[in-house]
Amino acid sequence: MTNITTTPAGQTVDGFYPGTACAAAISAYYYVVPSVPLKGADLIEHAKQYPERFPSKTDLVAASGHVRENGKVSFIGFYKTLLEAKLEADPNYYVTLQDAIDEDKEFDALSLPLQELYNDITDKFGEKWTHRQTLDFMAELDDLGITTAQQLEDAFYSVIHHPSYNWEREFAEEYYCELDYSIADSPVACFIDWQRVWDHQLTYDFSTIEFDDSVFILHNNY
Numbered sequence: 001m002t003n004i005t006t007t008p009a010g011q012t013v014d015g016f017y018p019g020t021a022c023a024a025a026i027s028a029y030y031y032v033v034p035s036v037p038l039k040g041a042d043l044i045e046h047a048k049q050y051p052e053r054f055p056s057k058t059d060l061v062a063a064s065g066h067v068r069e070n071g072k073v074s075f076i077g078f079y080k081t082l083l084e085a086k087l088e089a090d091p092n093y094y095v096t097l098q099d100a101i102d103e104d105k106e107f108d109a110l111s112l113p114l115q116e117l118y119n120d121i122t123d124k125f126g127e128k129w130t131h132r133q134t135l136d137f138m139a140e141l142d143d144l145g146i147t148t149a150q151q152l153e154d155a156f157y158s159v160i161h162h163p164s165y166n167w168e169r170e171f172a173e174e175y176y177c178e179l180d181y182s183i184a185d186s187p188v189a190c191f192i193d194w195q196r197v198w199d200h201q202l203t204y205d206f207s208t209i210e211f212d213d214s215v216f217i218l219h220n221n222y
Contacts, residue, residue, distance in 0.1 A: 024055070041089065043081055046063070046064050061078045083097060107131075113149070118135075137211055157219055166195070172197040205219065205220055
C-alpha cells in the first residue's frame with residue numbers, strides 16, 4: 001500500500017518525511033511526523049496509543065518519527081529504540097528484537113475483540129507481564145467464557161496479590177461483612193465456618209484464576 005502524506009501547504013508526497021502532516025490510512029487521524037524520532041518514555045507512551053489512535057502499525061511508526069531517508073517507515077529502528085526504552089525503564093525487562101516482531105505479528109493475527117481484551121488486561125493488571133503471560137491469561141479467561149473486554153469488565157470482582165494459604169476463608173468473611181456490617185460485630189461471627197461458606201455457597205457465585213502469584217476473582221453471573 002502506498003501512503004500519501006499531505007504537507008501543511010497541501011502538497012502530496014509519496015512516503016513519510018519529517019515535518020509532513022499525514023492522514024492515517026485507516027482511521028483518517030491527522031498527525032505530523034516528528035523531526036526528531038521519539039525515544040525513551042515518550043516512545044513508550046506513544047506505543048500505547050496502538051490500536052486506539054493508530055489502527056495501522058505503519059502510521060504508529062511514522063508518527064513516532066522513525067522513518068528512513070526514502071520516506072519508508074523504519075520498523076526495526078522503531079522496535080530497537082522501543083526495546084531500549086523499556087529496558088531503561090525496567091532493568092528486568094528483556095526481549096529480543098525478533099521476539100518483539102514475532103509478538104507483534106501474533107497480536108495482529110488476533111481478532112479485534114481479542115486485541116481489545118489483550119490491551120484491557122495489560123491496562124488493568126498486566127503491565128509487567130510478558131506477551132506470552134498475557135496470552136496465557138486470556139486462555140484462562142476463555143475457559144470461563146470471557147472473550148471480550150466488556151465481559152471482563154462485567155465479570156471482574158477483585159484480585160488478591162500474594163494470597164495466604166487460607167485466602168478463601170478470609171475472602172468469604174470479608175465479603176459477607178461488607179454486605180452486612182453487623183456480622184462483624186455479632187458474637188456468632190466467630191462460630192461461622194467461613195471455609196464452608198466459600199466451598200458451599202460462594203463458589204457458585206464466583207470463579208477464580210490463580211495466576212502470577214495472584215488470585216483473580218470473577219463473577220459467574222456477569
